[in-house]
Amino acid sequence: MPRADRRRVRVSCGTGDKKTANAISRMVSDLRARARTDILDAAVKGELQLIDVFADYRTDATVSSSAASLDDSDLSPLVDEWNGAGNPKYLAQVRRFIPEGESFPASKFPPRDLPVSCGTH
Numbered sequence: 001m002p003r004a005d006r007r008r009v010r011v012s013c014g015t016g017d018k019k020t021a022n023a024i025s026r027m028v029s030d031l032r033a034r035a036r037t038d039i040l041d042a043a044v045k046g047e048l049q050l051i052d053v054f055a056d057y058r059t060d061a062t063v064s065s066s067a068a069s070l071d072d073s074d075l076s077p078l079v080d081e082w083n084g085a086g087n088p089k090y091l092a093q094v095r096r097f098i099p100e101g102e103s104f105p106a107s108k109f110p111p112r113d114l115p116v117s118c119g120t121h
Contacts, residue, residue, distance in 0.1 A: 001028055009044050014051030024054045039063055042070055072105040
């Protein structure tokens with residue numbers, strides 16, 4: 001697999017299935033052509049698994065979920081800082097899906113991952 005410094009490294013694709021491995025190889029070529037060195041370098045370093053990036057790629061060729069996981073900031077301390085903008089009801093509603101004292105990675109924040117119970121009332 002190509003690295004940002006143009007050296008090649010062998011990385012497991014995470015599957016024994018030849019068709020899937022070939023599809024992952026095509027994905028790597030596509031990501032390289034689109035200069036997604038952030039994703040490719042993360043796979044080389046073991047921060048991302050190619051099979052997981054491939055699962056993301058199959059539904060979103062921009063691999064936005066994989067990219068977001070590289071900078072997965074914890075949102076929980078920000079909720080403490082925000083403090084419901086002084087409104088305890090707002091804070092209680094947010095804490096229903098970001099429990100106090102528990103890590104909440106930013107990658108879990110997209111609306112599709114939020115519980116249905118957080119809808120407007």
